[in-house]
Amino acid sequence: MRTFPAWLMLTLFSLGPLALLLRISMYKPGQGRGFYMPGTWTVQNYIDLARDAVLPGILGFTLGAALGMTLLTMVVAYPLALWVHNLPTRQRPVALGLIVLPKLCNVLAVLFGLRLLIPRGLLGVLIAEVYLLVPYAVVLLVAWLKRIDLALHEAARGLGASPWQIFWRVTWPLSRPGLMAATQLTLVWALAALLGPLLFGDAEQTTLAVEVQRQATEYHRWPRAAALAVLLLAVIAVPILLVPRGREAT
Amino acid sequence: MPNTGTTSPNTGNDGYYDRDEGLAIQDVTFRYGTNIVLQNLCLSITPGTFTVLLGSSGCGKTTLLRLIAGHLQPQHGSIHLAGRDLTHLPAEQRNIGMVYQNYALFPHLDARANVAFGLEMRRLPRSEITSRVEAILDRVGLPAEARGRKPEALSGGQQQRVALARALVIEPDLLLLDEPLAHLDRQLREQMRQELRTGITTLMVTHDPDDALALADQVGVMEAGRLVQWGAPREVYERPIHARVARLLGAVNLLPGGVLVRPERVRLVPGDQPVTQVQYRGSRALVQVAGILAEVDASTAPQVGQRVGLDIPEAACWHMPGEQE
Numbered sequence: 001m002r003t004f005p006a007w008l009m010l011t012l013f014s015l016g017p018l019a020l021l022l023r024i025s026m027y028k029p030g031q032g033r034g035f036y037m038p039g040t041w042t043v044q045n046y047i048d049l050a051r052d053a054v055l056p057g058i059l060g061f062t063l064g065a066a067l068g069m070t071l072l073t074m075v076v077a078y079p080l081a082l083w084v085h086n087l088p089t090r091q092r093p094v095a096l097g098l099i100v101l102p103k104l105c106n107v108l109a110v111l112f113g114l115r116l117l118i119p120r121g122l123l124g125v126l127i128a129e130v131y132l133l134v135p136y137a138v139v140l141l142v143a144w145l146k147r148i149d150l151a152l153h154e155a156a157r158g159l160g161a162s163p164w165q166i167f168w169r170v171t172w173p174l175s176r177p178g179l180m181a182a183t184q185l186t187l188v189w190a191l192a193a194l195l196g197p198l199l200f201g202d203a204e205q206t207t208l209a210v211e212v213q214r215q216a217t218e219y220h221r222w223p224r225a226a227a228l229a230v231l232l233l234a235v236i237a238v239p240i241l242l243v244p245r246g247r248e249a250t
Numbered sequence: 251m252p253n254t255g256t257t258s259p260n261t262g263n264d265g266y267y268d269r270d271e272g273l274a275i276q277d278v279t280f281r282y283g284t285n286i287v288l289q290n291l292c293l294s295i296t297p298g299t300f301t302v303l304l305g306s307s308g309c310g311k312t313t314l315l316r317l318i319a320g321h322l323q324p325q326h327g328s329i330h331l332a333g334r335d336l337t338h339l340p341a342e343q344r345n346i347g348m349v350y351q352n353y354a355l356f357p358h359l360d361a362r363a364n365v366a367f368g369l370e371m372r373r374l375p376r377s378e379i380t381s382r383v384e385a386i387l388d389r390v391g392l393p394a395e396a397r398g399r400k401p402e403a404l405s406g407g408q409q410q411r412v413a414l415a416r417a418l419v420i421e422p423d424l425l426l427l428d429e430p431l432a433h434l435d436r437q438l439r440e441q442m443r444q445e446l447r448t449g450i451t452t453l454m455v456t457h458d459p460d461d462a463l464a465l466a467d468q469v470g471v472m473e474a475g476r477l478v479q480w481g482a483p484r485e486v487y488e489r490p491i492h493a494r495v496a497r498l499l500g501a502v503n504l505l506p507g508g509v510l511v512r513p514e515r516v517r518l519v520p521g522d523q524p525v526t527q528v529q530y531r532g533s534r535a536l537v538q539v540a541g542i543l544a545e546v547d548a549s550t551a552p553q554v555g556q557r558v559g560l561d562i563p564e565a566a567c568w569h570m571p572g573e574q575e
Contacts, residue, residue, distance in 0.1 A: 151354035154321050157341040158348050159368035159420060169367070173358045 018233075025226035045227035055211075062207040062235065065197070066190035068126055073133040073186050078179060080134070081141035082171070096142060100135045107132070111199050124200035129193050136189070137182050144178025145171075187239045192232065208232040271332060272297040272451055273318070273424055278327030280313060280475075287313045288475045291327070295468075300447055302462040303455045304498060305472035311455035314472075315426045318453070320344050332423040342371075347417030347450075348426040352433070353409045355401040361387070361412045362397050368420040386419040387411075390445065407438045411445075418448060427454035431461055459499045463487060471495050488512070492572030503542050508573025515566030516544035518552065521559020525552050 028040050029048065049055055084095045102110055111128060118124050148171065156166045194209035201210070208228060216225035273295040280288040288310045295301050305311045316322045318329060320341030328337045336344055355364050362383050369379040387397055390411040401409055410430060417425060427446060431439045443464055446454070456462055462469050463483040471479040471486060479491050490496040496510050503511040513536060527538035528551055535551035537544045539560055552558055 149352070149354060151350050151352065152356060154316075154319070154341070155348070155350060155354040155356075155416075156367070157321070158319050158344070158346060159416070160342050160345075160371035161367075162342060165371060170356060 021226050021229055024222055025230050027223040027226075029221065029223055045223045048224065049227055049231065058206050058208055058211050059231075059235070061205065062191060062193075062209075062232075065122075065125065065129075065205070065207060066187060066193065069129045069133060069190040069193065069196075070183060070187045072126060072130045073137050073190070074179065074183055076130060077134050077137035077141055077182070077186075078175075081138045081145060084138065084142050085145040092142075096139070099138050102131070103135050107195060111195055115199065118200070120200050121202065122205055125193075125196045125205045128200045129190060129196035132196065133186050133189055137186050140182040140185065141175070141178055144181070145175055147178075148174050184239055188236050191236045191239070208235065272299075273453065274328075274330040275314075275318070276328045276330070278314075278317065278324045278329065280310075280317060280322065280324050286475055288317070288324070291475070291477055293470065293477060293480075295451060295453060297332075297451050298449060299467040300452045300465055301454070301468050301470065302466035303453065303470045303472055303477075304457065304459060304462045305455070306457055306498065309472040310475040311472050312428055315348070315428055315453070315455055318424070319346050319348050319426060345420065345422050346424045346426060347420060347422035349410075349413045349417050349428065349430045351429040353401070353413040355409055355412055355416070357401055360398050360400050361392060361404065361408075364401070364412055365416045365419050368416065372420070382419055383415075386415045390415045390418070406433055406435075407442065410434065410442060414446070414448075418450070422450065425450045425452040427452060429456050429458075430454065431456070431458070463499070471498060489568055490570060492570050495572075496570065501536065501543055501545070505567070508570045510568045510570055511542075511562055511566050513543040513545035515563065516542060517561040517563070518544055518546055519559040519561045522557045523559060525554050525556050525558060528552070528554055 025045055026041050026043065027045075028042050029044060080099065084092055084099070087095055110131075114128055114131065115124075118127050152170055152174070153166055156170050161169060192209050193207050194213060197205050197207045197210045198213065201207075206214075209232060212225050212228045212232060215221045215228060273293070275291060275293040278288055278291045279286070291310075291314065303311050303314065313322065317324055318331075318336075320336065320339065324337070328335060330336065331344070331346070356367065359367070365383045365386060366379050369382060374382075384397075392408060392411045392415065396404060396408050401412070404412065410433075414430070425448065430446060431442060434442060439461075443461065446452070446465060454461075454465065466483050468481060469479075469483050469486045470477050471490075473494065479486055479495050481489075486495070487499050490499065490510065493502065493504055493508075493510070496502045496504075501513050503513060503516065505511060514534075518537065518539070523540045525537055525539050527536075529536040529538075530548060530551070533548055534545055535548040537546055537551055537558075539558055542560055542562075544560065
C-alpha cells in the first residue's frame with residue numbers, strides 16, 4: 001500500500017475541499033457557511049451566473065488580462081533568464097536570489113509599496129501582476145536552460161556561428177519547450193490573479209478571483225462565491241488541458 | 251603503422267616552429283584562478299599528421315584543446331595554425347573541427363542538419379550544402395536511413411560518425427578529437443580508430459594508451475600541465491623518460507636503478523622460481539614470478555605454483571633518464 005499516503009493527502013487537501021466547494025455552490029442562495037445543511041440541493045446559483053449581465057465582462061477581462069500578463073511576464077522573464085544563465089557560475093545564484101528576493105517579502109507589503117510608485121488602473125494591474133509573476137517564470141526558465149549542454153554552444157561557435165546565430169539556431173529552439181511550460185504555468189497563475197486587480201484595479205478591472213473574494217467576504221454570498229470559484233477552476237483547466245506540455249529535452 | 255613522426259628531445263620539441271604550416275603552440279600558459287593548468291607548453295605539429303596527447307584526467311589536455319579551439323584564452327604564449335596567428339581570433343573564425351567526448355550533437359536537429367550546420371554558417375548555396383553533406387556522410391559511413399534521425403535515435407557509433415562528419419565537412423585546417431572513442435565498446439572502438447585518420451592535421455587527446463599507440467604518428471605525454479615527453483609511439487613506449495610515463499603506456503617491471511623492462515620482453519626459461527600469479531588475457535597471459543611480470547603466449551603459460559626461471563636480455567633493459575636511484 002505504498003500509494004496510500006499520497007491518496008490520503010490528495011483527498012484531505014485537494015479532493016475534499018473541492019467536493020466541499022461543489023457542495024456549497026449548490027446550496028440555495030443566501031444559505032450555507034461551509035457546514036453541511038441537509039436537503040438544500042439546487043443548481044440555481046449556476047443559472048443565476050449564466051443570466052448575470054456583469055459576468056461576461058468580468059470573464060472577458062479575466063481572460064484578456066491573463067493573456068496580457070502572461071505575454072508581458074515572458075517578455076521580461078526570458079531575457080532575464082538568459083542573462084542569469086550566461087553569468088559566470090559563481091554569480092548565477094546571486095542574480096537569481098536578487099530576482100526572487102521580492103518573494104521573500106510579504107506580498108501585501110510589496111504591493112502597498114508598489115502603489116506609491118505605479119498608477120492605478122489597467123496599467124497598474126498589469127505591472128503589479130507581472131511584478132509578482134516574473135520571479136516564478138525566471139526560476140522555471142533558468143532551470144530549463146541549465147539542462148542545455150554548454151558544449152553545444154561551443155560546438156556551434158567552433159562551426160562558425162556568431163553569438164546571434166548561436167541564439168537563433170541553438171539556444172532558442174532548445175529552450176522553446178521550457179518557454180512553453182513556463183508560459184502555461186504563468187497563464188494558470190494569471191487567470192487566478194487576485195491581488196493586482198484588487199489593489200490596483202477599479203470596477204472595470206474586476207477579475208473572476210476578485211469577484212469570488214467580493215461575493216464571499218463583502219456580501220457573504222457563499223453559494224454564489226462557490227459557484228464563481230467553480231467557474232474559475234473550469235477556466236483555469238482550459239490551458240492546463242489544452243496546451244501541450246513541454247516535451248522532454250535530451 | 252605509419253609512424254613517421256620525427257623524434258626529438260624528451261622535453262618536447264621546443265626550439266623549432268614552422269609558422270607557415272601545421273599547428274605551432276609556443277610557450278602557452280593558462281591559469282584558472284591561482285591554479286596553473288598549462289605551463290609554458292610548446293608543441294608543433296606537421297601538417298597532415300596525427301598527433302595524440304596522452305595523459306591522465308586533470309593533466310590539462312582538454313584545456314589545451316579548448317585553448318586551440320578558442321573557447322579559452324591563454325594568459326601567455328601564442329597559437330599559430332596554417333600560417334595564421336589564432337591567439338586572439340574568435341573561435342568562430344578559426345576553422346577548426348572538433349569532436350567532443352559526448353559528441354555535443356544538436357539534439358533538435360537530425361543527422362543531416364547537424365552536419366549542415368557549419369556550412370549554413372558559411373552561407374553556402376543550398377544545393378552545395380546538400381551535396382557536401384551527403385558526400386561526407388557517405389565517407390564516414392552513416393547509413394542512408396539514419397541520416398534523417400535525431401541524435402537520440404542514433405547508436406553511439408552513428409553519433410560518433412555524425413560528429414566526425416560535422417567536423418570534417420567544413421574542411422578544417424585542424425581536427426581536434428577529445429576522447430572520441432571513450433564511449434564506444436571495444437569492437438566498435440577498434441573499427442572507428444582507423445576512420446579517425448582522415449589525412450587532416452589531427453590532434454587527439456586521450457587517456458587510453460592503446461588508442462594512442464595504434465593511431466599516432468607522434469605521441470605527446472602530458473603531466474600536470476606540462477608536456478613531459480614527445481616522440482614516435484614506439485619510442486615513447488620503449489624509452490619513457492620516467493616510471494609514470496612508462497606506466498601510462500602499459501604494464502611495467504621496474505628494476506633497481508631506474509631500469510624499465512616491459513613484460514613482453516621477459517622470457518620464461520626452466521628454473522626453480524615459483525609462479526605466484528597468472529592473469530589470462532585471451533591470446534596472451536601475464537605471469538608473475540618473483541615479483542616480475544612476464545607476458546607470454548597464453549598457450550604456453552605455466553600454472554600457478556609451477557617452477558620457472560626468468561631471462562631478461564640486456565637489450566630489453568631501458569635506463570629511464572628521469573629516474574634517479
